[in-house]
Amino acid sequence: MxxxxxxxxxxxxxxxxxxxxxxxxxxxxxxxxxxxxxxxxxxxxxxxxxxxxxxxxxxxxxxxxxxxxxxxxxxxxxxxxxxxxxxxxxxxxxxxxxxxxxxxxxxxxxxxxxxxxxxxxxxxxxxxxxxxxxxxxxxxxxxxxxxxxxxxxxxxxKLTDLATSNVPTHAAFDDIKTQNADMNRLKQKASVLASHDIPVLINGASGTGKELFATAIHNASERRSQPLQILNCGAIPKELIDSTLFGHKKGAFTGALSDQKGVFEAANGGTLFLDEFGELPLDAQVRLLRVLQEGTLNRVGDSKTIKVDVRLICATNKDLMQAVASGEFREDLFYRIAVGVLNLPPIKERKGDLIYLADTLLEQISPQFSTSGELQAGMNESKQGDKKLSPKAKNIILSHDWPGNVRELHSTLLRACLWYKGAIISEQELTDAMFAKAQGSAKEQAITLDQAVDLQEILDSLEEKYVRLAWQKTNGQKKKAAELLGFSSYQNYNKRLEKYGIK
CATH class of the missing domain: 3.40.50.10770 (Hypothetical protein VC1899 like domain (Restriction endonuclease-like))
Structure with missing residues (x-):
């Protein structure tokens, strides 16, 4: 045997x-x-x-x-x-x-x-x-x-329930729209984290909803009646990091015309959400660690010690464990904030969510244009709130990678609603509203053979790209698509459609 x-x-x-x-x-x-x-x-x-x-x-x-x-x-x-x-x-x-x-x-x-x-x-x-x-x-x-x-x-x-203490999802998370089982489990985990006054680290690519989760955690916590301060660490000039985080005394530096609170003081008693947390330089990480450990800070230019009580939620699209290993991020700070950890997937991996999100976003976007001058002038007989996606437009959405995630999907649908006044957004109208892809994926462009690569994975990725493109160009006519790709018969093309789940 x-x-x-x-x-x-x-x-x-x-x-x-x-x-x-x-x-x-x-x-x-x-x-x-x-x-x-x-x-x-x-x-x-x-x-x-x-x-x-x-x-x-x-x-x-x-x-x-x-x-x-x-x-x-x-x-x-x-x-x-x-x-x-x-x-x-x-x-x-x-x-x-x-x-x-x-x-x-x-x-x-x-x-x-x-x-x-x-x-x-x-x-x-x-x-x-x-x-x-x-x-x-x-x-x-x-x-x-x-x-x-x-x-x-x-x-x-059953085990997942044990891991999350079987706590139902708090109503504060209702704004996070999903039909995906993994995302619903993340919402449940976030509800558990909200009920405990511990630091939270949210990992995820741009546009995956990190700020939505942070806001919901605050609104579901015991601190919900206190301030929520939001700061994008990647947008702070290096020379102003300390002043922005901890505040400054009048005259501490050129331009400091008055005493100023930092975001830690502004969030006292509540929650501080630091987005793009991985962008903080090492010297700022040292000073931040002291505030987290001791619960006290000093404004720039002031020797007076100020006590603060802040719940910290951090978000990043960086691999902080890799940054720790390379010396770009302090290990002690990482373990200080990585107590409750949430890993948000890109929307392409949220099975069953793409069309649901698109329809939900259209419902939110369409009413913004319902009273436009063009409508009042009778240029559009249909009600803007009834705007829908055609079946072929939905196929375009399913085949796109959406590297910008929900943010990219939202802006694409917004442009489509701005430019096209009909009740149905067609395949061509949606394609026109999308940004053109750069030729070749980043992975393909980055291949230098400095290390081993999975050649079959690269070939499959390239094949899938053109199988999908042929499907779109021929409006799903298998025989024509097979001819475009040089297949001897449409059965060969049909096998590729099944392989890549194209319908």
Whole structure:
């Protein structure tokens, strides 16, 4: 019978692999009496901290087992809900691909939460798996778990409820429109964070709704009756950072004509939202850390100490862990603010949300033009509030990457409403309202072969681009689209449509 090994890659495995030693995974795969045809690993280590790719390269030299690795992003290595989702997905895929194989889970690597989830899944949803443990004293041996678990806990959202204390989403989050399950879970997590007076770090690209989440957290918190101050750190001139954050005394510098409060004082008793937090220079980070640790500050040019009580919410589109590793961001400040962490996905990854968001935004935008002079003059017989997207326009929205996320989608629909007065926004009208894409993706332009690349991924990306373009140019006529791309038959083109989920 084929044997397959499954495990999280632990830091001990990577560290010992680099040193030529052994860890639980290496010890399991190099046993004399048991051979594994394949091994599937989950890994949540950022390359800047633990190089799991180098570890896998080394492990390949130690065993003939075919190795697979999925890199997983976790809010926390103790987040039961996210760990459950990743582990359940992997076990489901492996079981579907190898239905007759004997699955063995090495539970020694990873955090206690990861070990607990392996046992929970193995005792409920995948009862035929075996558990392995490894230690220096006993080597690799089968772990006997002398209890059973109720099948009620097979559902992943049971653990997600536990991780979020089963708190319902606060009404303050109603302005964050979504039909996506992951986004709704983020709203629920944010509701939990709002109920605890702790710092929050919100990660996400521009336009993903970081300020919306920060505002909702404040409005759902005990501080909602107190001030909410919002500051974009990337917009402050370097010489004015201290004055903006902490205030200044009259005459402290040229142009300081009066005493001035900083945003910390202005937010006293309430919440301070620092957007583009990763743009703060290192010297400002030091002074900010002192305020967070001691709860006191000094205005620029003043020796008087002022006490402040502020709840801090920070947002960034930078990878702060990478910035810490490269010395661009202070590690002590990072761990000070990264207590409650929310990772907001781009709208392209929010399955089921693109058209819903577009329709919702149109409902908000259309009334702005309902009393325009053109309408009063009878230039448009339709009611502007009835403006809708045509089916082909919706397909354009689904095929676009939206690098600017909700902000880009909103501005595109706004331009379409400004320029075209009909009740239906057509495919051409929407395309005209969009900014033209630069030739080639940033990823394609950045290829220098200074490091290894996934050539197949690049080719697939390029193929998908032109398959979609041919679909749009021919209004969905497969035969014509196939001819444009040089396919010998439209069946070949049809396979590409299925591959990339184009409808």
């Amino acid at each position: 084929e044997r397959i090994l499954i495990a999280w890659i632990g830091g001990f495995d990577i560290d010992n692999g680099h040193d030529g030693g052994t860890g639980a995974i290496h010890a399991t795969l190099t046993q004399d009496d048991i051979t594994y045809s394949r091994a599937y690993f989950l890994c949540n280590y950022d390359k800047a901290f633990k190089d799991s790719d180098a570890y896998l390269d080394w492990l390949n030299t130690q065993t003939e087992t075919t190795l697979h690795k999925d890199d997983i992003t976790l809010t926390s290595p103790q987040d039961f809900g996210e760990i459950y989702d990743a582990a359940d997905k992997l076990l489901s895929q492996v079981q579907a691909q190898h239905p007759k194989a004997q699955l063995s889970i090495q539970i020694s690597p990873g955090t206690p939460a990861m070990q607990a989830v392996w046992i929970l899944l193995g005792k409920t949803k995948y009862p035929n798996v075996t558990f392995l443990q490894s230690s220096k004293e006993q080597g690799v041996h089968e772990a006997h778990i002398p209890f059973n678990i109720s099948a009620e806990f097979q559902l992943g959202n």
